[in-house]
Amino acid sequence: MTAITSASALAHELTGDEPPVLLDVRWQLGGPNGRPDYEAGHLPGAAYVDLDSELAGPPGGSGRHPLPEPEVFGAVMRRAGVSGTRPVVVYDGGTGWAAARAWWLLRWAGHGDVRVLDGGLAAWDGPLERGEVTPEQGDFVPRPGALRVLDxxxxxxxxxxxxxxxxxxxxxxxxxxxxxxxxxxxxxxxxxxxxxxxxxxxxxxxxxxxxxxxxxxxxxxxxxxxxxxxxxxxxxxxxxxxxxxxxxxxxxxxxxxxxxxxxxxxxxxxxxxxxxxxxx
Missing domain, CATH: 3.40.250.10 (Rhodanese-like domain)
Structure with a gap:
């Protein structure tokens, strides 16, 4: 299974009967928070996920972005509309770093169909949606261990x-x-x-x-x-x-x-x- 998708391929998928769940993970090291940019314009239907507070645990002895507790991560993903059997596409502003963090976490937690939008929002030339999205609650339950981790x-x-x-x-x-x-x-x-x-x-x-x-x-x-x-x-x-x-x-x-x-x-x-x- 491919780990990435192009903007044109995603645009086609979004017109289908079972479009993927979209997660907007715009983030910059040291801030500012990406939510204002998300609210100003995001892919239609995309839910915002904050890397610092939702894709990482509290900073401390285990580093600045330690892995989140699985139950906390699962609750965030369900709130964002992620289900175990529905594809997920994640994107950020263009560097791909934050999107890849979300991709890795979902794959590590056992989701089998996650891709990164290659080029992020900067590659997208379709319509954008403003404001906050409240997706239908998902059913994803993390089962950590699908990808290898080092201490x-x-x-x-x-x-x-x-x-x-x-x-x-x-x-x-x-x-x-x-x-x-x-x-x-x-x-x-x-x-x-x-x-x-x-x-x-x-x-x-x-x-x-x-x-x-x-x-x-x-x-x-x-x-x-x-x-x-x-x-x-x-x-x-x-x-x-x-x-x-x-x-x-x-x-x-x-x-x-x-x-x-x-x-x-x-x-x-x-x-x-x-x-x-x-x-x-």
């Missing part, structure tokens, strides 16, 4: 025996800057693989679109990832890493997410930190 020790071990990809910008990986977390650098053994390199600016309305599966396979192969490689991904707080896992899925490669990511790792002074361009 800090598991991420460190995977970096030694497989490939652990760091999805942050290269300068953060090298330890030259750190705008959010308390320590700069990367997990020893991790390989720099910025999520931004998985997309191209070409496409509908100039929206950033995922590169095709062949290009992505070639990119990950150069990073040491093959079908037979045990692969994990982390970022700052488990958001852009979800987009990396989306790209890996399009390339036909399974990967585990370290949800706590650098925000959890760097909060513990006992954990080692590497700097520079090499894994260390």
């Amino acid at each position: 800090a020790d598991g991420a460190a071990a995977l970096a030694r025996r497989g490939v652990l990809l760091d999805a942050r910008a290269a300068e953060r990986y090298r330890g030259e800057v750190e705008p959010v977390d308390p320590v700069a650098g990367h997990i020893p053994g991790a390989v720099s693989a910025p999520t931004s390199q998985n997309v191209t600016e070409a496409g509908e309305k100039g929206a950033p679109l995922l590169r095709d599966s062949g290009e992505l396979r070639s990119r990950f192969r150069e990073l040491g990832v093959t079908d037979a490689t045990e692969t994990g991904v982390y970022c700052g707080s488990g958001v852009s890493a979800a987009h990396q896992i989306l790209a890996l899925a399009v390339a036909g490669i399974d990967a585990a997410l370290y949800p706590g990511s650098w925000s959890e790792w760097s909060a513990d002074p006992a954990r080692p930190v590497a700097t520079g361009a090499e894994p260390g």
Whole structure:
């Protein structure tokens, strides 16, 4: 099953007898909240879901965006109209990071048919709807465990025996800057693989679109990832890493997410930190 859909394919689906549930997950690191933009114009019928408060648990020792409790996540999804047997399409403003977080969570929680709108709202050229949507209550019940998850020790071990990809910008990986977390650098053994390199600016309305599966396979192969490689991904707080896992899925490669990511790792002074361009 494909992990993404195009704007044109989605427009066609929305005219059918069983259109997918639409979730608007517009979000920016550090704000502002995406709800005002949602209320100003969203895909018809889409429900808004807030990443910080509904697609993550409270920040703390487990990172800035720890996984939400399954029962809390399930209640949010049901309120947004998600059911276990109905397809779901998620979108954000265009980067794909927040949409991928929602996609990953739903897949991790056992939903079998979830896709990301490639290019997000920026790729959509159909009509928009204003105001709030209150969809019919869904029946989705999370069954976590469908996708693999790493904790800090598991991420460190995977970096030694497989490939652990760091999805942050290269300068953060090298330890030259750190705008959010308390320590700069990367997990020893991790390989720099910025999520931004998985997309191209070409496409509908100039929206950033995922590169095709062949290009992505070639990119990950150069990073040491093959079908037979045990692969994990982390970022700052488990958001852009979800987009990396989306790209890996399009390339036909399974990967585990370290949800706590650098925000959890760097909060513990006992954990080692590497700097520079090499894994260390």
